[in-house]
Amino acid sequence: xxxxxxxxxxxxxxxxxxxxxxxxAEPDLVALQEIKSIDExxxxxxxxxxxxxxxxxxxxxxxxxxxxxKTPLEDVQRGLPGDDSDEQARFISALIAVEGKMVRVASxxxxxxxxxxxxxxxxxxxWMDRLQSWAEAQLKAEEDFIxxxxxxxxxxxxxxxxxxxxxxxxxxxPETRSAFFRLKNMGLTDALRQTNQDQAYTxxxxxxxxxxxxxxxxxxxxxxxxxxxxxxxxxxxDKHVRAWEKPSDHVPVWIDI
DNA sequence: ATGGCGGCTCAAAGCCGA
Numbered sequence: 305x306x307x308x309x310x311x312x313x314x315x316x317x318x319x320x321x322x323x324x325x326x327x328x329a330e331p332d333l334v335a336l337q338e339i340k341s342i343d344e345x346x347x348x349x350x351x352x353x354x355x356x357x358x359x360x361x362x363x364x365x366x367x368x369x370x371x372x373x374k375t376p377l378e379d380v381q382r383g384l385p386g387d388d389s390d391e392q393a394r395f396i397s398a399l400i401a402v403e404g405k406m407v408r409v410a411s412x413x414x415x416x417x418x419x420x421x422x423x424x425x426x427x428x429x430x431w432m433d434r435l436q437s438w439a440e441a442q443l444k445a446e447e448d449f450i451x452x453x454x455x456x457x458x459x460x461x462x463x464x465x466x467x468x469x470x471x472x473x474x475x476x477x478p479e480t481r482s483a484f485f486r487l488k489n490m491g492l493t494d495a496l497r498q499t500n501q502d503q504a505y506t507x508x509x510x511x512x513x514x515x516x517x518x519x520x521x522x523x524x525x526x527x528x529x530x531x532x533x534x535x536x537x538x539x540x541x542d543k544h545v546r547a548w549e550k551p552s553d554h555v556p557v558w559i560d561i
Numbered sequence: 562a563t564g565g566c567g568g569c570t571c572a573a574a575g576c577c578g579a
Contacts, residue, residue, distance in 0.1 A: 509562080523579080
């Protein structure tokens with residue numbers, strides 16, 4: 305089973321690109337981020353016609369996440385628990401059968417957190433605390449899971465072109481990275497890093513020729529619970545998609561389990 | 562990378578992302 309994550313940076317702007325990639329990659333399940341659409345306006349029939357179940361958790365203008373699946377999803381849950389006042393659409397999860405075993409798959413869009421001297425940075429760290437609690441509850445309940453999405457976290461120096469340039473940035477701050485490793489060190493597997501020790505970026509800024517200079521960062525991740533990690537065969541980054549017409553600034557990352 | 566691009570919005574200039 306092929307499960308992918310992709311920050312598409314707007315469903316309206318990426319309608320053709322997303323269809324082209326789905327035809328080429330043929331994933332069984334896709335976790336999307338930054339759909340930038342309310343649920344009512346999401347072009348669901350385009351993807352239903354391609355054989356996908358479509359579940360969205362959107363909001364106007366910004367953020368928004370979705371799950372597409374070729375096999376039926378159960379118990380779709382919207383929003384990350386732990387703060388009823390949080391109105392940003394950044395988390396959706398559902399159960400999917402993988403070789404007869406039920407696994408909860410989540411599409412997450414972790415807050416950017418910049419600038420760090422504004423409420424945005426504590427909001428990011430608070431969100432990461434809530435994600436930690438979510439994962440702890442999952443492990444306690446012995447429900448296997450896949451946390452797929454745009455984490456806005458550069459885990460290690462190898463995950464960016466110039467670590468010095470990222471010092472102080474919310475994506476690379478010590479608090480951010482330690483929160484990421486606190487999550488991972490509960491026993492989760494970083495699918496890409498587990499299967500590939502080389503540098504592999506998932507995002508290149510639109511500005512300053514970042515793509516041409518290969519000035520990228522790895523911020524899109526799939527974290528796997530132990531039962532899913534046991535099934536991991538491959539993890540790849542579809543880097544070539546960044547060179548397409550009208551690309552997102554992120555590229556798809558996928559696992560084969 | 563103190564933001565040069567791109568996408569969004571009560572539709573023009575301003576906000577947001579990373």
